[in-house]
Amino acid sequence: xxxxxxxxxxxxxxxxxxxxxxxxxxxxxxxxxxxxxxxxxxxxxxxxxxxxxxxxxxxxxxxxxxxxxxxxxxxxxxxxxxxxxxxxxxxxxxxxxxxxxxxxxxxxxxxxxxxxxxxxxxxxxxxxxxxxxxxxxxxxxxxxxxxxxxxxxxxxxxxxxxxxxxxxxxxxxxxxxxxxxxxxxxxxxxxxxxxxxxxxxxxxxxxxxxxxxxxxxxxxxxxxxxxxxxxxxxxxxxxxxxxxxxxxxxxxxxxxxxxxxxxxxxxxxxxxxxxxxxxxxxxxxxxxxxxxxxxxxxxxxxxxxxxxxxxxxxxxxxxxxxxxxxxxxxxxxxxxxxxxxxxxxxxx
Amino acid sequence: xxxxxxxxxxxxxxxxxxxxxxxxxxxxxxxxxxxxxxxxxxxxxxxxxxxxxxxxxxxxxxxxxxxxxxxxxxxxxxxxxxxxxxxxxxxxxxxxxxxxxxxxxxxxxxxxxxxxxxxxxxxxxxxxxxxxxxxxxxxxxxxxxxxxxxxxxxxxxxxxxxxxxxxxxxxxxxxxxxxxxxxxxxxxxxxxxxxxxxxxxxxxx
Numbered sequence: 001x002x003x004x005x006x007x008x009x010x011x012x013x014x015x016x017x018x019x020x021x022x023x024x025x026x027x028x029x030x031x032x033x034x035x036x037x038x039x040x041x042x043x044x045x046x047x048x049x050x051x052x053x054x055x056x057x058x059x060x061x062x063x064x065x066x067x068x069x070x071x072x073x074x075x076x077x078x079x080x081x082x083x084x085x086x087x088x089x090x091x092x093x094x095x096x097x098x099x100x101x102x103x104x105x106x107x108x109x110x111x112x113x114x115x116x117x118x119x120x121x122x123x124x125x126x127x128x129x130x131x132x133x134x135x136x137x138x139x140x141x142x143x144x145x146x147x148x149x150x151x152x153x154x155x156x157x158x159x160x161x162x163x164x165x166x167x168x169x170x171x172x173x174x175x176x177x178x179x180x181x182x183x184x185x186x187x188x189x190x191x192x193x194x195x196x197x198x199x200x201x202x203x204x205x206x207x208x209x210x211x212x213x214x215x216x217x218x219x220x221x222x223x224x225x226x227x228x229x230x231x232x233x234x235x236x237x238x239x240x241x242x243x244x245x246x247x248x249x250x251x252x253x254x255x256x257x258x259x260x261x262x263x264x265x266x267x268x269x270x271x272x273x274x275x276x277x278x279x280x281x282x283x284x285x286x287x288x289x290x291x292x293x294x295x296x297x298x299x300x301x302x303x304x305x306x307x308x309x310x311x312x313x314x315x316x317x318x319x320x321x322x323x324x325x326x327x328x329x330x331x332x333x334x335x336x337x338x339x340x341x342x343x344x345x346x347x348x
Numbered sequence: 349x350x351x352x353x354x355x356x357x358x359x360x361x362x363x364x365x366x367x368x369x370x371x372x373x374x375x376x377x378x379x380x381x382x383x384x385x386x387x388x389x390x391x392x393x394x395x396x397x398x399x400x401x402x403x404x405x406x407x408x409x410x411x412x413x414x415x416x417x418x419x420x421x422x423x424x425x426x427x428x429x430x431x432x433x434x435x436x437x438x439x440x441x442x443x444x445x446x447x448x449x450x451x452x453x454x455x456x457x458x459x460x461x462x463x464x465x466x467x468x469x470x471x472x473x474x475x476x477x478x479x480x481x482x483x484x485x486x487x488x489x490x491x492x493x494x495x496x497x498x499x500x501x502x503x504x505x506x507x508x509x510x511x512x513x514x515x516x517x518x519x520x521x522x523x524x525x526x527x528x529x530x531x532x533x534x535x536x537x538x539x540x541x542x543x544x545x546x547x548x549x550x551x552x553x
Contacts, residue, residue, distance in 0.1 A: 075450045100485035102507045106423035112444045113417045115452050116460070116508065116527065117426075134449055138423070145484045163446055170448050180487025182510035182528050187450045 037192045037200075038129060038173050042151055043209035044093040045084065045169075052206045054168055055081035057192070060203070070165075078190035079172035080201070084158035086137060086167050091211050092153045092245070093131050093171065093195075095301075096123030098143050100179040100186040103156060106138035110165035118162020121155050122186050124176050132187065134170035135161050150301040152212030152245035212301070216243040217257070217326035217334040220304060226341070228313030229348040233284060236341050238307040240326055248299040254331055257299065259292040259307050262325035262336065266290075274311040274322045274343055284310035292324070313345045320345065395553075396430060399463045401522060404549035408434050408537035414444050415454060425465050427520070432459040432546060434537035443533070456529020457538040459546045460509070466521040472514035475521050476501035482514070482523075483507030496551045517552040524550050 045051055055061065055071050057079060063072035071079050084090065101121040108114055119136040121143065137157035143149060160167040174188035194200055198207045220239040228234060238259060242248050248257035266272045271281045271289040280289035286309055287293040294305040314320060322341040326334040389407040396402070398418075415431035433440055435454065443453030466475070476482045476490050485507040493502045495513055503512040509525025516522075526543050 070446065070448045073445070074447055076448055079448070100483070100507045101479070102483035103479075104481050104483060105426060107421050107426060110446070112446050112452055112454065113415050113431075115415075115447060115455055117429075118449065120449070132449070139480060141480060145479055146486070163448060172449075178487065179485045179507075180505040182485075182506065182525075183508050184451045184456075184528065185487075185505070185510075186485055186507060 037194045039194045039196075041093040041131070041173070041193055041195050042091075042211035043195055043197050043207055044082070044131075044133060044155075044171050045091050045209050045211065046089050046154075047152070047209050047211050047213050049088075050206050050208050051088070051169075052083045053080060053201045053203055054083045055079075056201070056203050057190075060200075075174070075187055075189050076170075076172065078192050079170055080193075082169045082171065084167065084169045086157070086159050087140075088158045088169075090133050090136060090155045090158055090169055091209070092123060092149050092151055092155055093211070094123065094125050094173075095149065095151045096125040096131065097148045098122075098146060099124040099130060099176070101141060101143065103136060103139055103141040105161045108135065108160040108162050108164045110163070112163060115163040116183060118164070119156070119159070120162075120186075122177070122179060123149065123155075128176055129173055129191070130176045130188075131171070131173050135159055135164045135168060137161070150212065150245040152214075212243065212245040214244050214246045215248075215257075215328045215332060215334055217241070217305075218243040219335070219337045219339060222339065222341075225344065226311065227344045227346055228311070230313050230315045230317075230345055232313045233310050235308055235310050238324070238339065238341075240305045240307070242299045242301050242303055242305060245301055247301065248294065248305060248328070250293055250297050254328070256329040257294060257305060257334075258287060258327055258329060259309075259324040259339075260327045260333070261290040262323040265321050265323055265340075272322050273314050274320055274341065275309060282312050282314075284312055286310075291329075311341060311343055313343060317345045317347065319343070394430075394432070396428075396461070396463075399428065399520060399522075400518060400553045401461065401463075402549075402551050402553055403432065403459075403461070403546055405432060406537070406542045406545060408535075409459075409542065409546065412440060412454075412458065414440055415458065427463045427465060429460055429462045431455075432461075433457075434535040434542065439535070451527055451529055453529070453533045455527055456533040457527065457535060457543070459524065459526045459543060461522060461524040461550070464521040464523065466516060466519055469519070470516065470521065472499060472501035472516045472521070475516070475523075476503045476512070476514045482512070496548060498550075498552065511547070513547060513550065515550065515552060522550070522552065 058072040058077040061069045099122040103119045105117040107117050120134045122132050124130045137159035140157035142154040158169045172190035173193045177188040179186040197210050218241040222238045223236045249255045269290045275284040276282045276289045277286045292307050292309045295308050299305040320343045324339050325336045391404045394403045412431040412433045418428050440454050445452045487505040489504045501514040510528035512525035
């Protein structure tokens with residue numbers, strides 16, 4: 001009898017891994033579902049600024065107490081609270097289109113009667129999810145209906161509007177709601193999220209935002225050094241990434257991006273012996289004596305700008321350098337990486 | 349003596365007694381199963397004497413002391429909000445859960461009147477169309493309407509109420525509307541007809 005049982009067990013041992021897989025697979029699938037996390041978010045305030053986490057998702061809070069934290073319930077279970085003060089800038093954690101907002105209320109308290117008096121904004125990321133920002137400051141909207149904003153764009157100021165127990169920013173991501181039937185239709189169940197700077201930050205952690213600034217240029221590539229004969233013209237290409245949250249547009253005052261002449265040669269805003277516009281020391285195809293424009297009128301955030309410009313070989317042999325730095329005309333000089341164009345003038 | 353006569357009658361006509369008994373049973377069961385239908389209470393008028401507006405409330409509706417707010421607002425523009433509910437006080441108390449976002453149960457299926465300062469004398473349509481005053485939501489529509497013979501603007505699907513109405517009067521902007529909730533949280537008396545009737549009854553005195 002014992003022997004027969006043993007034989008049966010031996011005969012069916014191939015079943016063991018299948019049975020084990022059947023047991024383990026659902027657990028693995030369940031675990032992976034639970035671990036699904038929305039990523040690609042930056043901390044929702046301006047770059048370099050620090051703010052602390054004042055409430056984490058309910059999953060990380062102690063909810064087994066007499067008065068559990070608010071993130072233990074309802075829509076808020078994967079939300080974060082951050083310790084911003086009144087008037088601190090709230091920035092877009094993700095690019096998106098304004099889906100709905102309210103900025104009229106100037107009241108708030110730790111009281112259920114204020115529950116509908118919160119100022120908020122919902123941004124539709126366009127990937128099926130939206131971010132929501134709550135308890136904002138009255139009249140502080142930095143957006144307009146249907147506006148598309150890039151990651152880092154200011155949205156408004158922080159405050160304590162609505163049912164808030166103190167000034168803070170309540171932040172969450174949700175499946176994009178319809179936002180077509182009043183307050184509750186613009187809100188949905190929060191989902192698990194992770195920030196680029198800090199993953200899933202712990203309570204009381206102080207976090208520095210690495211969100212995008214308004215204007216930022218990241219160097220990408222340039223042509224090889226040129227060898228020219230005197231008077232010979234050739235073109236040179238420089239590629240920069242628009243890494244800010246605002247557009248570069250040659251027709252918009254305050255958004256005009258250029259490469260400008262820089263130190264040490266020929267010096268900030270000085271004319272160059274290698275190129276320029278009509279009426280300059282050297283006339284090629286530049287925008288002016290000290291500015292080179294991108295080839296396209298507008299460069300959106302996340303896109304590359306191509307600066308394709310001509311240089312002319314000076315009359316004398318030698319090595320010439322032209323230092324350039326990106327700028328927004330009348331606003332600021334962007335990052336300086338020591339970019340230069342080197343031209344060697346040789347005998348014809 | 350009477351009992352003896354009844355017994356004698358029953359012996360002579362048993363079918364008659366049986367029929368009478370059945371009749372008694374039917375009457376008794378009807379009395380037990382058919383509820384007593386109380387006549388609905390007549391509508392009541394809610395009058396806000398501070399800002400001079402009135403509403404007609406159907407049976408079961410009352411002003412909520414839990415959700416309304418008349419003092420300590422700290423907002424120079426928003427002066428007051430009155431909330432009307434069809435919940436019982438006990439149900440309202442149970443649903444008055446502090447929630448950072450979203451409508452707590454007590455707020456769902458309520459009618460609200462907000463009173464705003466309107467120092468510039470903006471029209472109802474101008475107010476409703478200004479996102480910084482009335483909020484904005486992607487699906488909203490705005491049009492001019494008449495409410496109880498008063499010029500008004502109607503905002504459907506906005507960022508606050510499912511339907512809001514705006515009436516400019518006496519230097520104030522009155523915004524009144526209702527909060528749509530989940531079917532589970534809907535009080536029996538909060539019918540569409542009841543809600544619409546309250547909104548349609550708004551009048552500035």
